[in-house]
Amino acid sequence: MMGRPHVLLVEAIHPDALAWLRERADVVIAGDYREETLLKLAPGADAIVIRANGKVDERLLAHAPRLRVVARHGVGLDNIDIEGCSRQGVWVVHTPLANVEAVAEHAVGLMLAVAKGIARSDRAVRQGEFTAARRDIVGEELEGKTLGIVGFGRIGQRVAAICRAAFAMPVLFTDVLSQIEAAARLEAERVPLDELLVRSGVVSLHLPLTPATRHLIDAAALARLHPGAILVNTSRGAVVDEQALGEALRTGSISAGLDVFEE
Numbered sequence: 001m002m003g004r005p006h007v008l009l010v011e012a013i014h015p016d017a018l019a020w021l022r023e024r025a026d027v028v029i030a031g032d033y034r035e036e037t038l039l040k041l042a043p044g045a046d047a048i049v050i051r052a053n054g055k056v057d058e059r060l061l062a063h064a065p066r067l068r069v070v071a072r073h074g075v076g077l078d079n080i081d082i083e084g085c086s087r088q089g090v091w092v093v094h095t096p097l098a099n100v101e102a103v104a105e106h107a108v109g110l111m112l113a114v115a116k117g118i119a120r121s122d123r124a125v126r127q128g129e130f131t132a133a134r135r136d137i138v139g140e141e142l143e144g145k146t147l148g149i150v151g152f153g154r155i156g157q158r159v160a161a162i163c164r165a166a167f168a169m170p171v172l173f174t175d176v177l178s179q180i181e182a183a184a185r186l187e188a189e190r191v192p193l194d195e196l197l198v199r200s201g202v203v204s205l206h207l208p209l210t211p212a213t214r215h216l217i218d219a220a221a222l223a224r225l226h227p228g229a230i231l232v233n234t235s236r237g238a239v240v241d242e243q244a245l246g247e248a249l250r251t252g253s254i255s256a257g258l259d260v261f262e263e
Contacts, residue, residue, distance in 0.1 A: 006066070008045040010038065010054040013073055030054075039063050049073055056080045061088055074099060075155075076236060078209040096154065104158035107204050107234045108166075110257030114230050115140050140228075142167040148200030149173040150193065150216075151235065152182060156206035160186045163202075172196045197224035202232065209236035219244035222254065229254045237261040 007025045010033050012018070021027055025047070030037055033054030042048070042064040050056060051073045061067065061084050070080055072094035085092050113119055116139035124133035147163050149156040152175040163169040164186060171188035173179070174196050183190055193216075197203065203225065207213045217231070218241040225231065225248075233240055237260040248254050 005046040006044050007047045007049060008038075008041050010048065010050040011073075013049065013051075035059070042067070047071065050079065052076075052079070054079065056085070058084045061085065061090070069093065071095075076208050078236065100154045100158055103155050103206075103234050104162060106259060107155075107159050107206075107232050108162050110232045110234070110259065111142060111163075111202055111204070111230060114232070114255045114257045115142055142169060142202065144168055144170075145201035146170045146172060146199055148196040148203040149188075149206060150196065150203065151175060151206035151208075152177075152179045152188070152190075153206060155234075156204070157182050157186060159204055159206070160188055169202070172200060193221070194224060197221055198226065200225075200229065202230045204232040205235045205239055207235045207239050209238050214238050215241040217241065217245070219247070222248045225254050227253050231256040233257075234259040237263070 005025045007021060007027045009027060009029045012029055018027065028041060030041055035055075038054060038060055042060055044066065045064055046066050047069045048056060048064070048067065049071045056070050056079065058081055061081065067088070067090050069091040070085055070093075072080060072092070075094060075096050077092065077094060080092055082092055117137040121133050121137050124130065124137065142163070144167070147160065147169040149160055149171065150173070152160075152173040156173065156175075160171045160173070164171060171186055172191050173183070173188050174191060174193045178190065182188070191199070205217065207216070216239050222244055231245070231254060233256070237258075242262050245256060249256060
């Protein structure tokens with residue numbers, strides 16, 4: 001009879017999920033996601049649960065002879081060596097529906113924060129410059145602005161639904177799939193990326209990180225945004241060329257709300 005499986009959590013998960021898991025397995029929480037820590041714990045693991053931090057790469061797999069499954073607590077799989085897992089007979093699973101609402105609402109929150117100058121106003125108040133901030137920081141409305149969504153999957157579609165309902169924003173999108181049903185339901189127009197960048201007042205990124213999407217939003221792409229446009233990234237930091245974005249932000253031609261960074 002087999003004993004209880006051993007599960008390695010790279011990061012903590014919700015207490016209810018942790019309690020459920022501990023009823024069925026022996027659970028170890030890594031405490032940090034440094035490579036040396038994970039390499040020490042990997043040999044005893046039958047399963048690894050990983051979130052956004054840490055990596056399951058070739059080196060870690062070589063230290064995990066018992067490993068049978070890697071579970072990504074989230075959507076993106078760019079921090080897991082899929083091919084290496086396949087060669088070792090390790091299943092890779094993820095939770096594509098778990099964070100749709102959370103990420104979509106956060107993306108909309110970043111749009112509002114940038115449009116209204118919330119972070120700048122907060123800093124000014126904390127620095128005792130409230131009077132000047134009231135004069136110098138002028139917010140703008142999202143209502144009626146064209147929303148361009150790059151990556152029209154579950155999260156991108158939810159962002160579109162929120163923005164259409166709350167702010168009457170026309171929606172453009174670009175995606176490798178035609179997304180015919182979602183486009184019809186959300187009255188969204190599929191266009192090439194270059195056209196989306198030119199026509200959109202707000203651009204929201206919802207892409208996996210792949211060789212094709214790395215630095216997709218580069219200097220040339222940023223130059224297509226019209227003055228005053230807002231770029232929001234809640235997907236993967238490396239989708240945007242951060243050096244090029246930094247230059248664009250320094251000129252003041254566009255604004256950005258970022259939840260992720262390349263490093």
